[in-house]
Amino acid sequence: MSPLLSYGGGPPIARDPARELARRELQKPVYHQDEPSFVERIFNKISDWLNELYHSLTGVGGGGGGGWLGIVVLVILLVVVVAAVWWRIGSVRRNAAGPKPLLGPGTATAEDHRATAERHAAAGEWPEAIRERLRAIARDLEERAIVPPRPGRTADELAAEAGAALPDHADALAAGVRLFDDVWYGGREGDADGYRRLVELDSRLRDARPVPLGGVS
Incomplete structure (x- = not known):
């Protein structure tokens, strides 16, 4: 038998219903309003990845040549990432716009x-x-x-x-x-x-x- 718990000063309830009540309570928006959005989490992950890549590339060989090569490679990768994001956003916007009526309400012949x-x-x-x-x-x-x-x-x-x-x-x-x-x-x-x-x-x-x-x- 599940142990009984007291909830809000009311009569005792079983552990499983109490767990479900707690889960529903924690799903309320008030507990998540300070969390980063999905887009922010994506950009944070990209930033962390680029930061790790920068330290990895600029540390190759321990000399200046490797550092400069790493920076060049990093810049190229950054340009590719930005271009891919820009193209994706543009594609979504175009698709969201959808086909419009070909002719407007005017009387043009x-x-x-x-x-x-x-x-x-x-x-x-x-x-x-x-x-x-x-x-x-x-x-x-x-x-x-x-x-x-x-x-x-x-x-x-x-x-x-x-x-x-x-x-x-x-x-x-x-x-x-x-x-x-x-x-x-x-x-x-x-x-x-x-x-x-x-x-x-x-x-x-x-x-x-x-x-x-x-x-x-």
């Missing part, structure tokens, strides 16, 4: 978006130029009733819906949206070649006609 895209392209602002050209494609497809106007439509949804209405251009639409996603959300560099491909896609789609209902041409 396809020609308005094309003109804006050309201004960005002339200034070498390729990500913005690529985004505006894809917006021009989306608005043009809405204006010609190939896809219904729908607030909140993302670029991927545009590719799926327009690809179903224009099956001959489905692959090109998917490739154009993939280019947009890579540049706008994936952090890749936009360039003149990518913009040119969207201009060509826009031109081809302006002459395209949707497949009639039932697939009869």
